[in-house]
Amino acid sequence: MGEERLDRIVVRGFDPSKDGVGVEEVERRCEVGPGGKLSLFTDLLGDPICRVRNSPAFLMLVAEMGEEIVGMIRGCIKTVTCGKRISRNVKSNYSISYNVNDNNDLSKPVPVYTKVAYILGLRISPSHRRMGLGLKLVCQMEDWFRQNGAEYSYIATESDNHASVKLFTDKCGYSKFRTPSILVNPVFAHRVTMSSRVTIIKLTPPDAELLYRRRFDTTEFFPRDIDSVLKNRLNVGTFLAVPRDSLKFGLWAGSDRFLSDPPESWSVLSVWNCKDVFRLEVRGASRAKRAFARTTRIVDKALPFLRLPSVPAVFRPFGFVFHVRSGR
Numbered sequence: 001m002g003e004e005r006l007d008r009i010v011v012r013g014f015d016p017s018k019d020g021v022g023v024e025e026v027e028r029r030c031e032v033g034p035g036g037k038l039s040l041f042t043d044l045l046g047d048p049i050c051r052v053r054n055s056p057a058f059l060m061l062v063a064e065m066g067e068e069i070v071g072m073i074r075g076c077i078k079t080v081t082c083g084k085r086i087s088r089n090v091k092s093n094y095s096i097s098y099n100v101n102d103n104n105d106l107s108k109p110v111p112v113y114t115k116v117a118y119i120l121g122l123r124i125s126p127s128h129r130r131m132g133l134g135l136k137l138v139c140q141m142e143d144w145f146r147q148n149g150a151e152y153s154y155i156a157t158e159s160d161n162h163a164s165v166k167l168f169t170d171k172c173g174y175s176k177f178r179t180p181s182i183l184v185n186p187v188f189a190h191r192v193t194m195s196s197r198v199t200i201i202k203l204t205p206p207d208a209e210l211l212y213r214r215r216f217d218t219t220e221f222f223p224r225d226i227d228s229v230l231k232n233r234l235n236v237g238t239f240l241a242v243p244r245d246s247l248k249f250g251l252w253a254g255s256d257r258f259l260s261d262p263p264e265s266w267s268v269l270s271v272w273n274c275k276d277v278f279r280l281e282v283r284g285a286s287r288a289k290r291a292f293a294r295t296t297r298i299v300d301k302a303l304p305f306l307r308l309p310s311v312p313a314v315f316r317p318f319g320f321v322f323h324v325r326s327g328r
Contacts, residue, residue: 111224
């Protein structure tokens with residue numbers, strides 16, 4: 001019976017002119033969090049491909065039975081660092097030029113790139129599960145990955161989503177390779193006091209690109225198109241924190257000069273504005289907790305000098321499991 005129903009399902013590309021309502025309905029029906037627990041859900045703000053459209057290549061597939069959308073999957077492809085090698089021609093391996101201040105060391109490691117595909121947003125309507133539809137969507141997405149030169153694909157899923165883990169490891173041949181933790185914290189209305197010993201510098205996109213390529217380009221999963229990422233309208237900026245006494249005359253002389261003699265301790269952070277693309281919705285909180293959170297927010301905004309926390313530790317750190325598969 002399941003195979004007969006699966007034969008009646010057509011998998012095709014997402015059509016924004018007619019599929020929006022059907023996709024939102026499937027998303028709504030799939031939003032089932034842990035019973036009685038706080039859960040985060042993604043509100044896509046009416047744009048089903050918002051989480052992949054900023055990638056160099058992306059695709060969304062929908063599964064249709066008759067005129068009903070019963071499933072979908074999203075995927076994107078990026079070129080990233082997968083290792084490093086020794087090159088005798090250092091300068092030609094960078095898309096931007098800079099002075100090499102490393103005592104003419106021509107054996108400096110340079111990145112090795114590969115195309116990596118990412119599957120996300122696999123959704124199957126509850127009424128059409130356990131009939132192989134998820135596997136069908138994954139296989140068709142992987143066909144598109146191969147056609148576009150991807151050598152690996154990976155998927156991130158909640159560590160306690162046993163059905164998803166079983167699908168990708170048992171049926172699709174993926175292997176677990178990371179178990180990161182996701183940290184959630186409320187943003188307060190008051191400013192955080194910075195140490196007088198630290199200076200924060202906002203880098204221009206070209207300066208940020210130079211710093212990233214010079215320092216991190218051989219790091220695993222470093223994006224080759226970091227320049228496009230930094231120039232994207234959603235990028236708020238890149239900020240560098242350094243000891244105040246590390247800057248000569250208190251002036252910033254650029255990433256090239258900085259990296260030629262960096263301080264012992266420093267950090268860099270790029271901020272991506274997701275709130276204009278999608279939002280996270282908290283569900284499963286009691287009315288009392290919601291009222292308390294709303295009250296602390298109002299008071300914190302009106303009287304920031306009290307430094308009132310907005311219900312801290314609402315979420316404990318929770319984890320995702322990354323699975324990867326080679327396309328070779």
